[in-house]
Amino acid sequence: MKVPLLDLKMQYAALKKELDEALIRVAESQYFILGPEVDKLEKSLAAYLNVKYAIGVSSGTDALLLALMAIGTKPDDEVIVPTFSFFATAGVVARLNAVPVFIDIDPVTFNADPADIERKVTPRTKAIIPVHLYGQSADMEGINSQFSILNFELERPGQYVNKKTGQRICVIEDGAQAIGAQYSDGRKAGTIGAVGCYSFFPSKNLGGFGDGGLVVTNDDELGELLRIMRVHGGKPKYYHRVIGGNFRLDALQAAVLSVKLPHLDAWSEKRRENASLYTKLFVDRGLAEEEGRVSFDANNSVLLPKPVYKSTALRNYHIYNQYVVRVEHRDELRKHLSEKEVGTEIYYPVPFHRQECFAGLHSNDADFPASNFAAGHSIALPIYPELTRGQIAYVVDSIAEFVRRA
Numbered sequence: 001m002k003v004p005l006l007d008l009k010m011q012y013a014a015l016k017k018e019l020d021e022a023l024i025r026v027a028e029s030q031y032f033i034l035g036p037e038v039d040k041l042e043k044s045l046a047a048y049l050n051v052k053y054a055i056g057v058s059s060g061t062d063a064l065l066l067a068l069m070a071i072g073t074k075p076d077d078e079v080i081v082p083t084f085s086f087f088a089t090a091g092v093v094a095r096l097n098a099v100p101v102f103i104d105i106d107p108v109t110f111n112a113d114p115a116d117i118e119r120k121v122t123p124r125t126k127a128i129i130p131v132h133l134y135g136q137s138a139d140m141e142g143i144n145s146q147f148s149i150l151n152f153e154l155e156r157p158g159q160y161v162n163k164k165t166g167q168r169i170c171v172i173e174d175g176a177q178a179i180g181a182q183y184s185d186g187r188k189a190g191t192i193g194a195v196g197c198y199s200f201f202p203s204k205n206l207g208g209f210g211d212g213g214l215v216v217t218n219d220d221e222l223g224e225l226l227r228i229m230r231v232h233g234g235k236p237k238y239y240h241r242v243i244g245g246n247f248r249l250d251a252l253q254a255a256v257l258s259v260k261l262p263h264l265d266a267w268s269e270k271r272r273e274n275a276s277l278y279t280k281l282f283v284d285r286g287l288a289e290e291e292g293r294v295s296f297d298a299n300n301s302v303l304l305p306k307p308v309y310k311s312t313a314l315r316n317y318h319i320y321n322q323y324v325v326r327v328e329h330r331d332e333l334r335k336h337l338s339e340k341e342v343g344t345e346i347y348y349p350v351p352f353h354r355q356e357c358f359a360g361l362h363s364n365d366a367d368f369p370a371s372n373f374a375a376g377h378s379i380a381l382p383i384y385p386e387l388t389r390g391q392i393a394y395v396v397d398s399i400a401e402f403v404r405r406a
């Protein structure tokens with residue numbers, strides 16, 4: 001049985017008529033950059049995410065870069081990022097000649113470990129970028145508590161100030177994998193910090209027909225800056241108080257995304273059902289004991305992800321952009337699954353502190369045990385909405401075969 005990691009053709013087939021119409025509508029208008037299609041998408045997204053400003057941009061990476069530029073990140077400023085994420089999270093910091101400062105992840109959620117923040121904040125800290133990895137919100141309250149301990153007060157949403165020193169630190173959320181996810185207080189992941197960033201890369205839960213992204217904020221000043229800086233920073237056009245870039249979203253992407261957005265929640269629900277079925281089958285087959293275990297033993301050959309705060313009182317909502325388990329002999333399992341025609345991917349094999357390009361930062365490898373463990377043992381299994389129960393059972397059976405043989 002073939003089980004690809006992702007099959008976008010099925011989603012296209014289901015919406016083909018509407019999507020084709022949208023593409024032709026843009027072709028006939030010959031209005032390709034920003035314009036009415038982008039305006040319409042931005043309005044829908046602002047309503048969906050319940051934010052004041054939703055601004056379409058050229059990619060998730062550019063969303064992060066633009067956000068850092070808008071808060072005024074300067075050379076030698078420090079930006080705290082989890083060491084275990086997609087490269088862009090740290091890459092954008094370095095591109096502004098600022099310094100990425102790495103923190104470890106929580107071994108259960110894969111998200112930034114707030115406990116690691118306190119000792120990494122310095123007078124040069126400008127921002128922190130929590131990542132809502134795999135589609136689950138980072139621990140925003142945990143981050144908030146750390147800043148309280150350090151005598152930073154929340155001045156505006158996602159903007160902390162130390163009244164004694166005047167230092168300000170912004171929270172920029174990397175929600176590239178988490179559009180539609182919800183933090184446990186009911187707010188959408190990506191709408192709690194000073195700026196939230198999303199990606200419409202085709203493999204994300206809401207994917208375009210190419211690159212695209214979004215920045216959101218509830219702050220009037222930042223909303224205005226982000227909008228101006230998306231188009232080089234001129235206001236009025238050709239008159240520059242600030243320097244931006246070409247971070248524009250194009251009309252074709254916006255038209256496609258407007259067709260897909262109404263289906264996003266149903267797709268995320270399907271992903272969650274698929275995740276539950278994986279969990280049930282792994283437990284039924286005796287490969288895992290429960291979700292969220294962080295070490296291997298007789299009853300845990302497969303460590304399952306955990307949608308934390310599952311209780312009904314707290315409304316954490318994981319949208320499973322990825323379903324990532326941890327196994328021993330990961331690379332051999334991957335080879336076995338590939339022979340079984342099951343697609344997998346490693347997100348991510350090398351944490352930032354081990355990247356050659358960041359060697360100059362002299363990070364201490366032993367400071368990041370959870371990230372190192374995740375990098376060596378994680379494997380993403382197919383989780384896309386159109387998967388059948390039979391396919392999921394086949395993936396689990398194929399893993400069981402490998403584990404029993406090993």
Ligand SMILES: *Cc1c(COP(=O)(O)O)cnc(C)c1O
Nearest residue numbers: 059060061086088176177199201
């Ligand atoms: C995909 C992704 C990005 C970058 O988004 P692009 O649209 O591909 O530029 C940034 N951060 C994370 C965590 C991502 O998964």
